[in-house]
Amino acid sequence: MAEDRSFIYLNNAATSWPKPPEVLAAVSESLSLPVFGSGRTTASQGEDCVTKARDALSGLLGVKTPGHVVFTQNATDSLNVLIQGFLKRHAGTCHVLTTALDHNSVLRPLHEYERQGRIRLTVLPFEDGRVSPGAVAEAITPMTRLMVMTHASNVLGTVQDIQAIGEVLHDHGACFVVDGAQAAGHVPINLESLPVDAYAFTGHKALLGIAGTGGFAIKDPEAIAPVRFGGTGTDSFSLLHPTGMPERFEAGTHNYPGLAGLAAGVSFILSLGIKRIMEKAGRQTAYLIRELEKEPNITIYHGNPDLPIIAFNIRDLPNDDVGFILARRYKVIGRTGLHCAPLVHQAIDGGAGCVRLSHSWFTTDEECRIAAGAVREIAQNADRSVSSA
């Protein structure tokens, strides 16, 4: 079926579209063949898409041992497994750090454990879209055992200095879990050299796979207790779940078509090269921001984002209305509201939310031109109607 190009899709930070043809082909092909893989079939041929996806991810994230890449349902699921598993490993109340830039995928599990009295939680503020390593150092106490934070803000598009923050945490013996849902696929990542203990990723955003895929890479599996148990297709006589990697954290049947697509998405990115992806995204981001800045009644919440994410509001026009007009009149699809990151909005727009436009490798310069023109026209009309009121 031909791709529908009757609209301009700028909601890639929520979920990417379109997917590369290679991804669609891999998903479909995986459904057209019987599954081939460890311990669950007598088939002697076919594609082991799980191993292929593990290899691809370890290449992209700079993980030396592919077995230390674990697959889950999505980034949220990964963060739940990591946080819950860490707390299971540590008796007593521990002090945990996170940031006001974080997504509900981090904030909600941590607040739930705080509510249960299992952790003491400190939420660090940000300045100009970034959390400073100095603020992390100041917040650390002798009881601080864990920090969970995003690699890149899904609202402001700012990449965090996880190198410096990780060094501070490791100097104090604390564990560092990073939510890479927005960053993976957009920026170079070499976990081998980063002071990060576990890195959660999602398949359906910049990795260009389909929804229902994701996982995490982990350095020391012993630091996190397993929280899921079941069939692995290995060591089946044992009534206890295997402790080796990656089975330690994976139970049940994998999402084979999803992982086939994810492997193809990551291979697509690796063949283009992150540098090329970043250059194109950066050029289009700079253009969109330059255009929006021409309207005095548009507030852009970060004027120099590292990711292809532009968050803004038009004065006197609710963000939902802007999104509605963009979609209905101009066929430009973005996202409005709180973007699952309520504390960011408390800090930048008083909790009202904003419009977010997020482009991808597949966005053309012409689409950026039309989208910028549409936003500017809405802003000009809003200005006119306010001044004539």
Ligand SMILES: Cc1ncc(COP(=O)(O)O)c(C=O)c1O
């Ligand atoms: C920063 C951040 N973390 C986590 C998530 C959740 O990702 P997933 O849909 O894979 O659970 C998102 C996506 O909305 C995100 O932007």
